[in-house]
Amino acid sequence: MKTKGMFFSVFLAVVFLFSHSALAEVGVTEDSILFGHFAPMSGPGAYLGKMSVGLTQAWMKHINDQGGIHGRKLSLIIEDNKYDPNLTKTAFFKLMDKKIFALINVYGSSPCVAIMDDVQKAKIPVIPTYASTHLMFLPMKRYWFWLAGCGLESGVVVNDYIYGDLKLKDARLGICYQDDEWGKDGRLGTEIGAKKYGKKPVAVSLKRGSKDLTSQVTTLMMSRATHVYFVGYAPDFAMLIKTAQNLNYRPQFIGDYVSVDARIADWGGPITDGAWAIGVTGLPQEQGMGIDWAKEISAKYMPAPFDKIFIPLQLIIFAGSKAAQTALESCGRNLTREKFVDALGETGGLDMGGLVGKLGYSKTSRKGISQYRVYKFHYGQKKFTMLSDWRYPSIKAEETR
Amino acid sequence: MAVTRYCTRTYLQDQRIFPSHSAKISLTLFVIFLVLLPAFAGQYLLLVASLCGIATISVLGLNILTGYTGQLSLGHAAFMAIGGYTVALTGEHFHLPFELNLILAGVVASIAGLVVAIPSLRLKGLYLIITTMAFQFIVEYVLLHWESLTEGERGIPIHAYSLFQLNLDDRSQQFYVVLVLAIAATILTKNLAMSRTGRAFVAVRDHDIAAEIIGVNLAKHKIMSFIASSFMAGIGGCLYAYVYQRITPEIFTFMVSIEYVAMIIVGGMGTVVGGILGACFMTLLPQFLGLIFGPLSSAYPFMSSRLGAINIMIYGMIIIFFLLFEPEGLFGIWIRIKNYWKPWPFKY
Numbered sequence: 001m002k003t004k005g006m007f008f009s010v011f012l013a014v015v016f017l018f019s020h021s022a023l024a025e026v027g028v029t030e031d032s033i034l035f036g037h038f039a040p041m042s043g044p045g046a047y048l049g050k051m052s053v054g055l056t057q058a059w060m061k062h063i064n065d066q067g068g069i070h071g072r073k074l075s076l077i078i079e080d081n082k083y084d085p086n087l088t089k090t091a092f093f094k095l096m097d098k099k100i101f102a103l104i105n106v107y108g109s110s111p112c113v114a115i116m117d118d119v120q121k122a123k124i125p126v127i128p129t130y131a132s133t134h135l136m137f138l139p140m141k142r143y144w145f146w147l148a149g150c151g152l153e154s155g156v157v158v159n160d161y162i163y164g165d166l167k168l169k170d171a172r173l174g175i176c177y178q179d180d181e182w183g184k185d186g187r188l189g190t191e192i193g194a195k196k197y198g199k200k201p202v203a204v205s206l207k208r209g210s211k212d213l214t215s216q217v218t219t220l221m222m223s224r225a226t227h228v229y230f231v232g233y234a235p236d237f238a239m240l241i242k243t244a245q246n247l248n249y250r251p252q253f254i255g256d257y258v259s260v261d262a263r264i265a266d267w268g269g270p271i272t273d274g275a276w277a278i279g280v281t282g283l284p285q286e287q288g289m290g291i292d293w294a295k296e297i298s299a300k301y302m303p304a305p306f307d308k309i310f311i312p313l314q315l316i317i318f319a320g321s322k323a324a325q326t327a328l329e330s331c332g333r334n335l336t337r338e339k340f341v342d343a344l345g346e347t348g349g350l351d352m353g354g355l356v357g358k359l360g361y362s363k364t365s366r367k368g369i370s371q372y373r374v375y376k377f378h379y380g381q382k383k384f385t386m387l388s389d390w391r392y393p394s395i396k397a398e399e400t401r
Numbered sequence: 402m403a404v405t406r407y408c409t410r411t412y413l414q415d416q417r418i419f420p421s422h423s424a425k426i427s428l429t430l431f432v433i434f435l436v437l438l439p440a441f442a443g444q445y446l447l448l449v450a451s452l453c454g455i456a457t458i459s460v461l462g463l464n465i466l467t468g469y470t471g472q473l474s475l476g477h478a479a480f481m482a483i484g485g486y487t488v489a490l491t492g493e494h495f496h497l498p499f500e501l502n503l504i505l506a507g508v509v510a511s512i513a514g515l516v517v518a519i520p521s522l523r524l525k526g527l528y529l530i531i532t533t534m535a536f537q538f539i540v541e542y543v544l545l546h547w548e549s550l551t552e553g554e555r556g557i558p559i560h561a562y563s564l565f566q567l568n569l570d571d572r573s574q575q576f577y578v579v580l581v582l583a584i585a586a587t588i589l590t591k592n593l594a595m596s597r598t599g600r601a602f603v604a605v606r607d608h609d610i611a612a613e614i615i616g617v618n619l620a621k622h623k624i625m626s627f628i629a630s631s632f633m634a635g636i637g638g639c640l641y642a643y644v645y646q647r648i649t650p651e652i653f654t655f656m657v658s659i660e661y662v663a664m665i666i667v668g669g670m671g672t673v674v675g676g677i678l679g680a681c682f683m684t685l686l687p688q689f690l691g692l693i694f695g696p697l698s699s700a701y702p703f704m705s706s707r708l709g710a711i712n713i714m715i716y717g718m719i720i721i722f723f724l725l726f727e728p729e730g731l732f733g734i735w736i737r738i739k740n741y742w743k744p745w746p747f748k749y
Contacts, residue, residue, distance in 0.1 A: 041694075042713050079695055085651045090448055090688060097443035110651050113555055117646055135555055179545065181554040 025336045027101025033072050033328070033335070035060075035104040036095035038111065040083035047235070048107065048258075051306060052130075052317055053078055056105045058301035059321040069328045070335075076104070085114035092118055102127055102340065105320050107148070109133040109181040119143050125341050127327070128320040128368055132182040132256075134397045137367040145344055145361060147320050147368035149257030149280040151182050151231055152400060155189025156196075156393035157278050157372045158229045158254055163197035165388060173201040174225025174251070176216050176240060178208050178232035186231030186256060192395055201225075206232065213243045221249040229254045234261035237275075238268030245271045252276065260312045260375055262382045273379030276387065280369050281312035281319070281356050283384055288354020294318040312384070319355040323347050323368070357390045370396065416595055418588065435580055439573030447572040448644070449688055454579035455640045456680035458586040460664045461673065462633025467662070468671035469594060470626035471606030473526070476517065476533035477634055477661045479540035482653035484510040484635030485642040486544065489557040499564045503582075503639050510635025511628045518627030522620050525609075537655050544650035556649030559642050569643065579640055586633060591673050593629065602626055603671070667723045669732025678731040690715060 027034040037056055039049030060074040068074065077098055079091035088111035095103070103119070106112060107130035119126055120141055128147035129136050136146040155175070162171050175190045177183030187203050194201045202223040204216040217240065220228055228244075228251045230237045237259040244250065255264075255277040264272045282291055294315055299307050309315065327343035328335070348362040357371030370392055375384040419425040439447060463477045484506035491497045491505055517536050521529055544551045551557065562569050569575050593599045601622045604612035613619050642648040660683060668679020694711070727733055 077695070080691060085649060086645075087687065089645060090445065090452070091691075093443075093445040093448045094688075094691075097445040110554060110649065114645070114647065114649065114651075117558060133555070184553060 025101065026099050028072070028335050031068070031072055033069070033074050034098070034100050035074060035076050035102055036079070036098070036100035037076055037104055038079040038081040038088055038091045038095070038106055040108070041080040042082055048233075048313070049080075051311070051314065052105050052107065054302055054306055055298075055314060055317045056321065058297050059318065059325075061301045062297045063325065069325065070331075070333045072335075081108070081111050083108050083111060085110045088112075088114050089118070096122055096124065100124070101335075101337065102324075104324060105130070105317055107131055109135075112136060112144075113181060116141070116144070123337060125337055125344065127324045127344060130316065130320070132258075133185050135181065137365065138397060140364060140366050142341060142366075145320075145323070145366050145368060147316060147323070147356070149278065149369065149372070150189075150367075150397050151185030151187075151256065152189035152192070152397045153370070153393040153395075154231075154256050154278040154372060155186050155191070155229070156193035156395045157374070157391065158190060158227075159193030159197055159199070160391070160394050161374050161388060162227055163194075163199065164394065168226075171226045172224055173199060174220040174223060174228045175201050175203045176213070176220065176228060176230050176232075177203065177205055178236070179205040180208060183231045186229070188400075189393075189397075190229055192400055193393075196395065201229075206236070208232075210236070213240050214247070216240070217243045217247055217249060220244075220251070221247060225251055227252045227254060229256070230259065231256045232258075234259045234264055235267050238264040238272060241268045241271055241275060254278065257281070257316075257372075258313060260384055262310045262377075262384070264377065265379050265382045270379050272377055275377045277375045277377065277384065279312055279373045279375045279384070280371070281315040282354040283312060283375070283386065284309040284315070285383060286354050289351070290318065290322060290353025290355035291315065293322070293353065294355065310382075315355045319352050319359075320368075322352060322355065323350065323359060323361070326350060367397075418591055432584070436577075439576055444572050447576045449684065451572070451576045451579045451640075451644050453681045453684045454576070454583040455637050455644065456661075456664065456684045457583045457677050458579075458640065459634050459637030460661055460668070460676045460680040461586050461590045462630040462637065463661050464665050464671065464673070464676040465590060465593065465602065465633070466626050466630035468665055468676070469599060469602040469606060470623065471525075471609075472521070472623060472626060473530045473662075474533040474630070475530050475655070475658050475662065476535075476537040476540075477630075478653040478655070478657035479537040480510045480514060480631040480634035481638030481641060481657070482540055482544060482650070483513045483631075484638030485648045485653065486551060486557070486638075487635070488639045488642050489559055489648045490550070492559060492562070493557060499562045499569065499643070502562075503636060506639030507632040507635040510638065511632040514627040514631025514634075515624065517631075518624045521627070522623055534655070534658075537658050541650055541654060544653075551650070554649060554651065556647050558647045559645070562643065575644055579644070582636065582640065586636070587673060587677065590633075590676070594673065598622070598625065606671070663720050665730075667720065667730050669730030672732045674735065675730050675732030678735065682731060686716065686719065 039052050040046050041049050057076060060076055063069060064073045077095060079094060081088040081091045092115045102125040104127055106126060109131045112129050112131035113135060120143055123143060125143050126145060128145045130148040132148045132151045134150055134152050136144055162168050173194060175187055177187045190201050202220060202225050204219045206213060206216055230240055237255045241253050253275045255275060257278060257280045260277045260279045282288060295309055298309055326347050327340055330343045331339045345361055345363045347359055350359045352359055356369055360367050360370050371390040373390055374387040376387050377384050438450060459481055466472050466474055487506045487509040488502040491502055521532050524532055545553055564578060569578060601617045604617050605619060605622050609619055641652060664679035664683045665676060667682055669675025723730055
């Protein structure tokens with residue numbers, strides 16, 4: 001009897017052991033969830049990489065100080081991808097070998113495209129990607145959650161605002177775009193939007209990391225563009241405005257969502273006053289539950305100057321983190337990647353408290369952002385103000401396919 | 402820079418692939434280690450090992466052109482790109498098998514090599530560098546802007562493929578294919594270097610006028626060198642495409658060409674072992690630096706941009722170090738280590 005009892009106990013122990021290991025998800029332990037992150041820590045995109053790493057860690061510290069999510073603390077492994085698709089590939093596999101649960105807050109069109117298929121194959125959720133190309137959500141990829149300004153739709157919004165809202169019939173639109181997937185999306189959107197109003201924009205490209213934009217400005221000037229839409233990094237946007245000033249060319253400059261960055265005042269000087277930008281986030285000076293939450297975390301966990309929200313891009317990272325947090329909370333203790341992905345798919349319409357417009361995730365869509373705003377920069381106050389409230393582009397990215 | 406072995410007394414000794422029994426045994430052990438690698442390595446290590454193999458194949462190609470023949474090229478990545486895009490396009494449109502794709506990639510790249518070689522016959526030194534650099538930029542521009550063919554920056558996905566019943570979608574099986582081809586490329590280059598043609602290449606490199614006087618056909622050997630080099634680059638590019646499973650223009654930028662030149666400088670120009678050492682060293686270096694700086698970036702995110710810059714600085718400093726203090730590269734260090742241990746425990 002005693003032997004039978006012992007065998008039964010051993011049997012139960014083995015069953016428990018195996019059932020437990022069968023339930024355990026990669027990257028999830030009793031008391032932790034491991035996330036992976038890659039970002040450029042050097043090169044032209046490093047200023048964003050530094051911020052995304054810091055903000056993600058601040059959000060995690062905030063969660064962990066409150067006891068974690070369902071008793072599990074969040075931790076992060078970072079890889080420097082130098083904005084290089086090759087290094088992103090190795091970084092991704094390195095993170096995979098380190099058994100991450102999911103990738104969080106990653107960005108860069110080329111790096112993300114490089115691992116697009118690997119992520120799908122490995123079934124690792126990416127929440128979210130800030131890569132600005134429509135390839136991230138069209139066609140829908142189950143494990144990729146996109147949250148950024150879509151270059152294509154931003155281009156349409158520029159036209160909607162100039163020709164639709166302001167009815168500037170004589171305006172001649174030019175676009176200066178970074179010669180990559182993000183920039184090309186912007187060019188395509190601008191062309192599609194302009195076509196709707198019977199216009200044809202002038203397009204000039206720049207190589208990422210260019211230090212001189214004289215030829216681009218000269219082309220735009222020769223074509224008599226009255227409005228110049230720029231798709232690229234904020235420092236380059238400021239450089240474009242400065243270069244134009246040096247050539248005595250003063251069109252209305254319009255940046256894309258990355259250029260909604262108050263530091264353009266430092267990079268470009270007083271000439272940046274009055275520049276417009278197409279934004280996808282709220283503004284730091286606005287009130288809102290989400291914005292207040294972001295401000296609180298930044299003030300508590302971030303060193304200066306990032307202890308204050310001054311770039312709406314900071315808000316978008318908090319928006320992504322908020323969506324991840326909501327999904328993790330709704331998954332309960334029994335956390336799996338598939339459950340997490342399903343939960344993320346149900347965060348659509350979630351009130352982001354002013355961080356971004358309406359969150360657009362659903363079972364059939366991974367497009368987190370569809371609403372845009374037009375902003376104006378005030379050099380003296382070093383801040384953007386709203387020119388037009390949340391709006392949808394007249395032509396959506398899905399309709400262009 | 403030597404083609405022939407150290408301390409050989411007969412031509413027979415000089416023409417052996419393995420210079421000694423110990424070399425044969427150590428190389429065999431090394432190959433056994435590589436064969437067993439997938440048993441204990443994770444996906445990341447296998448990917449990095451495959452990249453080392455691909456870099457080895459391509460760098461051996463560049464070594465034929467630059468190390469042996471003395472023709473400086475800054476367009477090696479462009480030949481790799483041609484090989485890579487060839488398989489992407491033939492795979493996409495004609496669904497050719499892997500082995501045929503592989504050969505095709507090499508052939509198309511070598512045709513491109515021929516196109517560059519013919520106008521470059523009268524050029525050398527800086528002028529040749531500029532020509533190959535221009536070729537690199539042209540290829541980059543075409544890949545980026547001929548979107549109807551290359552899909553621009555988003556690139557072309559490479560679909561699952563197989564070779565003799567092996568599913569090469571799997572990282573370990575991919576690694577074996579790369580390993581076999583890297584070994585084949587090494588043996589081929591070694592043989593080529595020791596052949597009459599290889600010695601003619603070296604003659605062209607050392608003094609082209611003198612080589613011509615003793616009967617070496619300069620044009621023929623320069624063209625042959627370009628073709629052999631671009632063929633191997635094409636094979637490398639093809640494997641890159643298969644390993645990455647998506648090919649984009651950003652994989653084969655001008656910086657990659659620079660890196661390949663750095664590989665032969667760091668490894669040691671005009672030597673097969675040097676080429677392999679340089680390829681592995683330069684492929685592993687960013688990964689190794691990542692091992693150090695990755696955790697540091699995680700721990701101190703606001704130091705991360707500085708750490709990134711230090712990372713790049715170290716990379717540059719290593720190249721400068723080799724140029725200034727070790728012109729014979731890792732191969733030179735390897736030979737010195739060997740020579741030190743040969744008479745051990747005696748001093749001489």
